[in-house]
Amino acid sequence: MTERGVTIGRVAAQVGLTRKAIRFYERKSLIPPPERGSNRYRLYDAEAVEMLRFIKQAQFVGLKLAEIKEIVAIRRRGKAPCARVQLMLQNKVVDLDLAKFFDEVNHQRLMWLLGSRIGDKRLLRLIVKILKTDILSDGLQEQRIKGTPQGSPLSPLLSNIVLDELDQELSRRGLSFVRYADDVQILVSSQKSAERVQESIINFIEKKMKLKVNREKSGIKPCYKVNFLGYSLMNGGKLGLSQSSKQRLKDKLRMITQRNRGVSLEQILKELKVVLQGWLHYFQLAQMKSQLIAIEGWLRRRLKCFRLKQCKRAIGIVRFLMKLGVEKTLCWRTALSGKGWWRISNSPALSIGMNNRWFLEQGFYSLTENYKQLFRSSL
Numbered sequence: 001m002t003e004r005g006v007t008i009g010r011v012a013a014q015v016g017l018t019r020k021a022i023r024f025y026e027r028k029s030l031i032p033p034p035e036r037g038s039n040r041y042r043l044y045d046a047e048a049v050e051m052l053r054f055i056k057q058a059q060f061v062g063l064k065l066a067e068i069k070e071i072v073a074i075r076r077r078g079k080a081p082c083a084r085v086q087l088m089l090q091n092k093v094v095d096l097d098l099a100k101f102f103d104e105v106n107h108q109r110l111m112w113l114l115g116s117r118i119g120d121k122r123l124l125r126l127i128v129k130i131l132k133t134d135i136l137s138d139g140l141q142e143q144r145i146k147g148t149p150q151g152s153p154l155s156p157l158l159s160n161i162v163l164d165e166l167d168q169e170l171s172r173r174g175l176s177f178v179r180y181a182d183d184v185q186i187l188v189s190s191q192k193s194a195e196r197v198q199e200s201i202i203n204f205i206e207k208k209m210k211l212k213v214n215r216e217k218s219g220i221k222p223c224y225k226v227n228f229l230g231y232s233l234m235n236g237g238k239l240g241l242s243q244s245s246k247q248r249l250k251d252k253l254r255m256i257t258q259r260n261r262g263v264s265l266e267q268i269l270k271e272l273k274v275v276l277q278g279w280l281h282y283f284q285l286a287q288m289k290s291q292l293i294a295i296e297g298w299l300r301r302r303l304k305c306f307r308l309k310q311c312k313r314a315i316g317i318v319r320f321l322m323k324l325g326v327e328k329t330l331c332w333r334t335a336l337s338g339k340g341w342w343r344i345s346n347s348p349a350l351s352i353g354m355n356n357r358w359f360l361e362q363g364f365y366s367l368t369e370n371y372k373q374l375f376r377s378s379l
Contacts, residue, residue: 006044025055094218095218176188250298259309268306
């Protein structure tokens with residue numbers, strides 16, 4: 001602590017943020033520019049420290065930086081941002097999970113729905129025969145009395161015909177919703193509305209449609225906690241990347257880049273391209289630029305660890321780095337540091353030698369660069 005403020009290191013320890021994050025918030029104008037001491041160190045006052053605490057709490061409840069910046073701007077104009085914050089957080093999603101849906105479809109109700117739309121009796125009799133196909137369980141045949149036979153293209157078609165009744169009911173009530181197969185998400189404006197809608201729709205599904213709702217998996221969530229087909233819902237209706245999707249990707253990349261695999265870096269990069277290209281094309285609609293930057297930085301460090309370990313000895317690391325144009329003294333300092341591979345991967349020598357251009361020359365598939373092109377083309 002000084003007379004004019006607190007240094008960035010102490011602020012980071014107090015607030016629970018990294019120095020890099022604090023500098024980033026400063027560049028985004030979320031906190032006022034700090035004064036500089038005689039030693040040119042940043043000195044933050046109590047207002048900046050309090051603002052950093054607010055930013056951390058706001059991100060914890062799911063607000064994005066753009067939304068936090070909007071709240072901060074309202075506060076700086078001397079107005080209370082409470083109403084705006086409440087509006088951002090009050091939107092809820094009713095998440096309905098149908099229990100064993102494909103096994104619970106009522107045959108009589110399904111045939112009534114089909115009979116009201118299809119006049120061909122021969123086709124209806126054929127569908128009945130398919131629905132009544134016996135089930136082979138532990139070597140014994142059992143008669144199917146409900147549910148649709150899975151594994152055929154007819155099963156999802158019949159299931160969508162059953163759930164079209166739910167779609168029509170939700171549309172009739174004027175609710176905003178999205179459904180994929182048996183996964184239903186209904187968007188409402190408040191907790192009370194969510195509870196009312198959830199109870200009435202569950203009653204409609206169980207009593208009229210003769211289906212079962214898994215009440216343990218169903219529930220009411222804020223938008224930022226929704227995971228629908230791998231996407232999350234952001235305030236304003238925008239799509240984001242869910243935490244579970246991000247974690248699954250990192251788990252898969254971690255398996256590919258294991259340092260004990262005994263394959264070449266070229267082979268690793270080929271495998272990564274297949275995974276990353278398919279993953280990015282699926283999630284191209286999500287707004288996830290900052291997340292991709294973090295994932296790509298993490299992946300580059302893992303690849304640096306992988307390549308350095310292939311050098312085996314200190315002299316091998318020195319020769320490898322010198323070929324990349326790194327100064328000899330810095331090469332030896334890095335090779336003889338005695339630190340772990342992960343720590344070395346962030347050293348100045350590797351930042352100079354194994355830079356972004358080097359990765360591009362090796363055939364690295366850049367998530368951030370390809371995302372820019374895909375996101376731009378999807379607008």
